[in-house]
Amino acid sequence: MKFRIKQLLVCTFFIIAISCKKEAKEIVITANNYHNAVDQLTAVMVHDIFPPPVASRIFAYSNIAAYEVMCQESSEYKTLANQVTELKPVPKAGNKENINFKLAALVAYLDVGKELIFSEDRIITYRDSLYNSWENLDKDTFEASKNHGLLIAKHIKDWIATDNYKETRTMPKFTVNSEDPSRWQPTPPDYMDGIEPHWNKIRPFVIDSASQFIPEEHPKFSLEKDSDFYNELLEVYNVGKEIKKGGDGSEEIAIAQFWDCNPYVSTHKGHLMFATKKITPGAHWMGICKIVCKKDQANFEKSIYAYTKTSMAIADGFISAWDEKYRSNLIRPETLINQYVDENWTPLLQTPPFPEYTSAHSVISGAAAISLASIFGDNFSFDDDTELVYGLPVRHFSSFSQASNEAAISRLYGGIHYRTATQTGLTQGRNLGKFVVEHLDMEVNN
Template identity: 30%
Template sequence: MKNSSLYLLFFFAIVLMVFNGCKKDDDLVIQLDTSDYSSEVVLSWIELTLKLTKETPGYSPPVAARVYGYSGLALYESVRHGMPGYKSLEGQLNDFSIGTIPAIDQNVEYHWGAVANSTLALFLKNCFQTTSTANLALIDDLEEQYIQQFKTEASDEVIDRSIAYGELVGNAVLTFANSDGQAECYNSNFPSSYTVPVGDGLWEPTSAANPIPLQPYWGDVRPFMEINVDDLLPVPPPAYSTDVNSDFYLEAMEVYEAVNNLTTEQVVIAEFWSDDPGNTATPPGHSYSIMMQILSDEGADLALAAEVYAKLGMGVHDAFVSCWNAKYHYNLVRPITFIHDNIDNTWSIPLATPPFPEYTSGHSVQSGATAQILTDLFGENYAFVDRTHINRTDIDGSPRAFTSFYDFADEAAISRLYGGIHYRAAIDIGVEQGIAIGENIATLQFQ
């Protein structure tokens, strides 16, 4: 009996020691992993980001892709400490040095949903400073909505600490982002300092409204991975020629005949993938809409959402830098200019030709990169339905079904032929260029 009492006292002493050892701030700490949280907060911020991209002046496709890239990196780095086995991307990305991201206090609790909310709120407030007052209020409202929600899940002390850490990471990545010299790139889409080259086969303005092409220096913007630009200048397009038997002339004739014989379905495809700035969140925004739909359909947790967001954001950003490097290297004339000058001066097309050189196709490069990245994450035969334009009334925005991510990339790319925007080489080689970018993103060591 005496021994039993001693054993019982010893047992309670051990329990008390363990309990007291786990107590922090007068509460029992149960540190959850990032994967224990829902991706709802991220999906809400993506949805708002797409709205802001559409409604904020100056957010051309390259500018939008830059925001997606750096905000995705910030999100990942802010919640990575709650992802056992995952590594920082410090030292792996161009100029992203080790020690950039603030450390966490390993001895206290964080709410990773609140961290993510704080980071993305800070990023959007800084990146969309020139948006409307109403939109700025939406950023504040969304941030506060999740703060209040998360305060029902953890103590005020934990939430305040998490908010502070999210802001620290957000500011660190924002400083890194702005070291590329593009903090106000939305103001420099058509720089007057650029002199348009003149010569046979070179780009000419296709609209009096844009005598200067869009972002002519974007090919020099810092990519996340140098290899995506330095090693991925595509092979030259067919040599410019007005000879009716030349490869170049035949490619122009293909565009001419395709537009002249469009089916109803091809018109729908051309309009579905046009994604014009001001009317939509631009082509990279379309890729982000697809990502958002996949994460929602999968019921993804916060950890998966952060990884996908980071990979796709960096891939799409690098896709536009790599593509723009090619565009201004080759500076190729657009189909509508060549066809008007050499085939039919009355020819019209269903879409407006974008104000920049032709080769390679931006839609094709960024769609190829998106397809490769999402395939690596979700599989080669991942069937999905794209509902991006379901609420539009100016076009047929009916959802479109795809058997794989490559299937969507091929349709997005060929849509530019149907729209009279690109020659075949820019489309096919552009997809290959994008896939190579996606493959390079896959070499980053997240784990």
């Protein structure tokens, strides 16, 4: 009798255990979860006011961390190890059956992103809210997935530590040459030092070196009335005056404001000074990536692939553009126009604090467009609502190349670049983007 009771108790225990296991709901992770994580990191970068090159580094590393987790389970995508500069193979999962790789990818993304921004508490709060929701569904899967995500994140963070970023934090400030009229000078209203003068020393992701895509030289500096350079200077002045006549309804003004993407715009009114914080150019293209992924109904894996490939092209684009900026060290139109043409003239957009040539926004827009076109096709139309949060209307584009063309010309309309900087920058970025696309082997069936 006792034996039968013992058997009955054992059977009852297993039935209860199996029932409890069945009641543990599966953790479902979708592409929208990843889009939301990217948006969250972007919002923190806006809050922390990261300059465009630094922001591009944060996006690239965070996406790579998620990608490396994702492709361990995927049959469609290959690891970036031994493809991206100095990235060694990441640790493999011990028991794949216990791991939700999508969850682990999000964990890796947030953990790496958290390490690269200032306001860690904002990411931690967001992360913990996700942790609580996941843990309540399936604790065993959550713990195994989280631990694997953190393991990959540590591997990526160890790699990040060798990219020379920390070393550039202690390098000297950029020295302004006030004796040479062609050289960059700090611009109104804050006359800030040139930012990130040593960014060309940051380790690239795919390109061979910062100087691999040196653009053609800008027209030789000259203030002679018939010189090519002076004609470009007058074009900036005249275009600025002309589009302001059209008022706020001007299409050129709309284009300039839409692609401004200045993370810190300082406004001075008498004794009052306040700043407006916005997304960077790279963040705008990450926003476009989200829009396109959603329209394409891209799944979790394809979305991470698109973000990762594009963010690396953008990051290398900034390294290339910054290399040229501090090599050519060209003066901005605003400075020369105020000195030699019209002391009261102001550009439509606030001139950012670094040398003029080439236009970095043009470079990274060209690179991002090539990357996205390689995934979705160039003739992919989309409605760009990235700037709605800043009170700017949606703009429609029939292709990525059209969007990059508009981003480039916006710098001339805004009064912050000469035409050559926008056109040459766009070519520079497209050439770089093609190199990235051709040298990355990320798709299994490619």
